[in-house]
Amino acid sequence: MTSVTTNLQDGPAPVNALEVRGLVKHYPGVKALDGVDLVVRQNEVLGLAGENGAGKSTLLKALVGLVRPDAGEIWVRGEKVKLRSVVDAADHGIGMVFQEQSLVPNLTAAENIVLGSEGAGVRRGIYRWDTMRKLAQEQLDKIGSHIDPLARTDSLSFADRQMVEIAKVLRIEERTSNPPVIILDEPTSVLESAEIETLFTQVRRLREFASVVFVSHRLDEVLDVCDRVSVLRGGQSVGEVPTAGAEPADLHRMMIGSTGSDDHYHEGLAEHSDEPARPRLVVKSMSGSTFRDVDLEVRAGEIVGIVGVHGSGREDVCRALFGAEPTLSGEVTLDGEKLDLSGTRGAVASGVGYVPAERKIEGMVGPMSVADNMMLTKQKARCTGPMVVPKKQATLVDQWIERLSIRTPHRGTQIGRLSGGNQQKVVLARWLVAGDIRLLLLDHPTRGLDIGARSEVYRLMRELANSGVATVLLADSLEEAIGMSDRIIVMNDGRATKEVSCPSGGKPTPLDLVKEMV
Amino acid sequence: LTGCSEEAGGAGGGAEAGGCAPEDVVLVGQVRNESNPYEAAWLDGGDAFAEQVGLSQDRLTYDGDSTKQQEQITQLLAGDTECLVMNILPNGDSDTLPIVEGAQEAGAYLVTQWNKPADVNVTDYDQWLSHITYNGVESGQQIGDALAEAIGGSGGIIALQGILDTGAAKDRFAGLEASLEANPDVELLDQQTANFSRDEALAVTKTLLTKHGDDIKGIWAANDDMALGALAALEQAGRDDVAVVGIDAVPDALTAIGDGTMTATVSSDGPWQGGIGLAIGYCVATGELSVDDIADEDRAWFAEQFLITGDNVGDFTSPEVDEADFECDNVFSRSQGAIS
Amino acid sequence: MSTPVITEPASNPAAEPAVVTGAPTAAQRVTSFMPVIALVALLAALTIADPDFLTQRSLTAAVRTSAPLVVLAAGATLVVLCGGIDLSIAALCSLSTVFFAMWLPDLGGLTILVAVAAAGAIGAVQGIAHVVLRIPSFVVTLGGMSIFSAVALVISDAGPIRVIDRDATGWLNLYVAGYLPMSFFVALLVVAVISLIIKLTPLESFVRATGYSESAARLAGTPVDAVKVAAFTVSGACAGLAAVMLASRNFSGSPTMADNLLLPAVAAIVVGGTAITGGHGSLWRSLAGALVVTLLRVGLPIVGVPSAWEQILYGAIIVAAVALTLDRSKVLIIK
Amino acid sequence: MSLLDAGPPIALVVIFAVFAALSSDFRTVGNVQNILDAAAVLAVVACGITFVLMMGSIDLSVPGVMGASAIAVALLVANNRNDNAWGLLGILVAVLLGAGLGCVSGMALVSLRVPSFMTTLGVSAVGLGVATLMFAGVQPNITDEMLRGWAVNRFLGLAYLTWIAVACVLVGWLIQRYSRLGRYAYAIGGAEEVLSLSGVKVAPYKVAVFTLAGAFYGLAGVMVTSQLSAGLVQAGKGYDFAAITAAVVGGTLLTGGRGGVLHSAVGVLLVTVLTNGLVQVGVSPYWQGGVQGLIVVAAVSAAVLPQRRRNQVTK
Ligand SMILES: Nc1ncnc2c1ncn2[C@@H]1O[C@H](COP(=O)(O)OP(=O)(O)OP(=O)(O)O)[C@@H](O)[C@H]1O
Ligand SMILES: Nc1ncnc2c1ncn2[C@@H]1O[C@H](COP(=O)(O)OP(=O)(O)OP(=O)(O)O)[C@@H](O)[C@H]1O
């Protein structure tokens, strides 16, 4: 990364690959972009950091012609452009991998890669599968991926699909002679650490012939892979820093405009009474279609993390405990009472809450309001008898919006219009409004959350634990699992293979865990 | 709930017939749709009569949809009904009564055709001037007999029924059963419904042809459309040794009888039906005829019908409206007697 | 039971004051009135075509006519809001007219309740088949449609059954305050009661969440299956009530009486602006939609549009009506 | 091949075997020919509707489009109403009329943003109206020998029409597999928004799919006219629900993105075997519809049973 800096100092003033000046975008009630400036140089990886809702995605969408800015200018290689569509942007050499995976699941990888720019793959409307496969293979070769181009996309693993997306976005090279600008919006949020490594290798490879804009809420990653970081706050650029020598805390300070604490996991808040708390959740040799003979015990006030690679079955265990996945055998008790797992209703009635990983599809009802989403589960809290009392609901919802500092114009705003982090907070709040939660099952609860929001979610988890809630956590990263958990269960091929105790002060290292996981 | 009253200011019943000036009479003809020749000809017959008296006919169609028919009638009766004359083809038996009650209440003059529940008496109403139909049992039997004769008095036949819950389908089939009794050597191999439809008859006949093969000597269809469908099926199966009979005398069936591909049908005279209902209503509305003067046997009657075979088909190929049929003292001339 | 106590977050400097309210904007208000606007526009057009159409008697007849369609559409709207479809309503309604006519001699005035309950129970069976067997509602109710038709044909012996005793339903032919037909009043009542129950209870969010995103609703612990079964039950019961109205209007029950009301009922729902994909819409919209459809069915021929042109106009107008009423901001992808 | 794909063919074989065991009339070669002949028109309609269903849309325009093309072709080839004798050209025009009506459905969908449910329902009414206008009260009967011959003449034991249907299924399958139109229709059902994000303008493809479907319905209308030797306004009555049922029974999902022409062909055979078998076995006409409904529900539930998941969405 130093080479780029040297280049800048020595050579003639290079033309920036991309430049944004004073970009403005209003949404009803929100100023998503408020005069953003951004410079992307040739052959550099530029990080883009900012809190949830800071406007990162909006800015990037403007760069690929999906958002029409209200004001401001976009310059590509020294030339002012108006980007009206994705095709327009691609013609200028700008392509993007979106925050939500965007492949057509029922097409082959090859088709997805060439989608919209089939070129020689289609002659007079007729597919030439051989050519198509070759074209796709060329793209996959660029990133050194060995995926079968004719595999159906929905049969690929998450990580492979991400490779397909990158291969797809590299297709813009065929449209322009200039080096492309590749935009990656939170590509790592759904990946495992091993997969993240592969991705970073790709990103570094991309830098050889392209410019990359990289967004992530994991600031250490940003510092690791980027040459420079630009920070957004409230729709405005608040500065940029070279990554060399920078610390996550520095970035975080810029993002929120004040000093954040270093102790993200709030370990200091963990309360440890001397007497062992009573076991709350007891699982005895539970088996399902993807896991077998799982034993698990979670005490009141305890946070138990489950770690494992993709396909270890931990997600299904979590869902099974919520009655969302069938169990074939085993016994599950909560506070000594048998838990009814025939459906989600029984679990909810017993005080079990579940935060699914796929927020957009399973976590929230996009077109409904923040208030409705928050109150979807615990009806008693807003009702008198069978009737909903609007006032009661409003007070309660506003109270939780404030407590979790959920950024929304109003409780009546559609949840789909909030940024990801704020959506997640609403989903979490759903289980808290009634105050009768006993067991929380959190599947990647901080996926896509900014560091501040994450910190708040951690704090929330701590306080819930301190008040006696038992928590099962499928963490976003091993660091998170270690930081938050009191105990960690390692799962392997559908079985719980190891238990690692994890008290504050005596935490294992990620490496200790990885050894057990494979 | 207070303030309920009996009706929303309707015109009230009462049959003080005959108060209308001829030019004030409103003529309405209503059939299922204009997309089949028989009913289109019916409405054309109505137009012909209307022209004869210097008026025009409002043509209504309801797509064979009972509810839509009721809805249209209700709407029609909510307008000016004083000199309204309606010649209606009720979709099914169950649709007749509400139409009759509506007309009675609104004071419109009503003639119905084809469908009427047996236990409803026209004489109980004074706005319901007449009900005209063809004797379905008789026609079913006539073509049954013709079929039996065509296959030489013995052999297997199949029957294609009409829409199962219509009176016409039931009567005609009853006629076939009577005919079978009279021709003990004719065997009914199978009976299926093809819903009076040419397309369905084609498919059903093909299936029955493979099921019974050469045992089938004749096909009895409850209307000509189905008979024509059966003919198409026979042609496709390469069979020309099967006699086919139907009812209605639609032009295509007459052509087929002329060609000798079809054996017999029974006439029902669409243009006449379209005119006669309006004529009866017009005569009463203008005072040329009084309800009280209509004989009881002319309130619900069978119209004249003819068995059409190769011998007499020439007489029926171009049905003409005969203006004389619609003269007020002639309107019941085609009666074959009261419906028993 | 422990109650978590959450302290205020340490720092929250960026919290903006909520400047926007959740209240609908003027544009959204207009969209929600679109069905009524479409209705008025259609009425105006019919009146221009034939000035006699706009009389009190004529309008009274039109709303009276619309009553069974309103009830049918209202019930099926619930199923559509839950993201499903009920194709059996018309056949079930026909079957119920047969039930009603058959049972009336024995049960007297009680028949209305029994017929509605029976139809509701049959609807519930379909709902249960849908949620338990996990077959698409389209298939379940398509099967139901043919099964109910067959049963109706067989038990009625393929013919109409006369309703001799008219006292049991005579009240349906009365008028409220002299002008408002009782049957339409009952239809209004049905729409109002169901709407209110939904509005005032958590059912509203249950139904919408199920319609918009069934998996999210299920994982939030919403009683998705119960809500769906309830929707099918109400849809069935509404078909039963519509059957009572039809039987009282026709003085008989018949195995095919309401069969042709299926497409008009679904058209009424869609014309009202309810999204066929679920979640967005309301019973009030279907009420307006049913009136539009009724006006088209009876109005066009009455004002003198010839049969063939009537169909062409009908096709063009319902498409135009939906173009007007559907709130695109709630339905992202139009399939 | 997943279970969802294997289910319908298995169901077809099972139902066929049951009828064959129950009825000796059913298991004759003649009857199998008859079943294939009887499936021809429905197969062509199903070919068209499959592309629409694959996109996640629905098409109720079949009765209107078939009616209009049936009357049109009857009036264009040699007939008893006028002096036209356009022969193949007349058939082509009728098919184009179908395509035109389909195009109208698609245009209304993408330009007015009205759901296909409504645009196709509207176009069906328009088609029936146009057909009624052309019908004008007098039944057009065709005298064109070629068109009549299609229903009568046989090749390898099957009517020409059946071979036309086989060709349609083949063409449909090729379109689905090898043309951009077919693959995009499939993709639109899978994830429409992704196509837009990839810079594909989906609107023209949607219109094209409805147009293609309309052309198939138009051909089906011509086939009915050939079978009946007459143009009927009601030529397409009932084919809409029958074709959707066949497609769904064959494993095409109404939500789109799954299934295909071959699936639907299996569904068509299944439905036709049922109709034929119930007659052959001698089930009362009163009960036939009901029994058919019951078996369809049973077949679909048997096919989806292995797929059941706890949190599965069924609409
Ligand atoms: N289509 C939209 N309609 C209304 N408001 C929107 C829309 N898209 C984004 N916003 C708002 O604009 C702001 C910026 O959103 P954006 O998605 O750009 O944030 P982000 O920085 O990408 O956040 P995250 O890290 O959570 O992805 C947010 O307040 C969001 O609610
Ligand atoms: N749709 C599917 N079809 C077939 N097998 C599946 C499917 N989804 C998951 N599996 C299998 O089920 C097992 C458990 O998968 P699961 O997603 O629960 O793993 P996980 O450990 O929770 O992953 P992660 O760490 O990403 O949360 C794996 O063997 C996986 O391959």
Ligand SMILES: [Mg+2]
């Ligand atoms: Mg974002």
Ligand SMILES: [Mg+2]
């Ligand atoms: Mg997983």
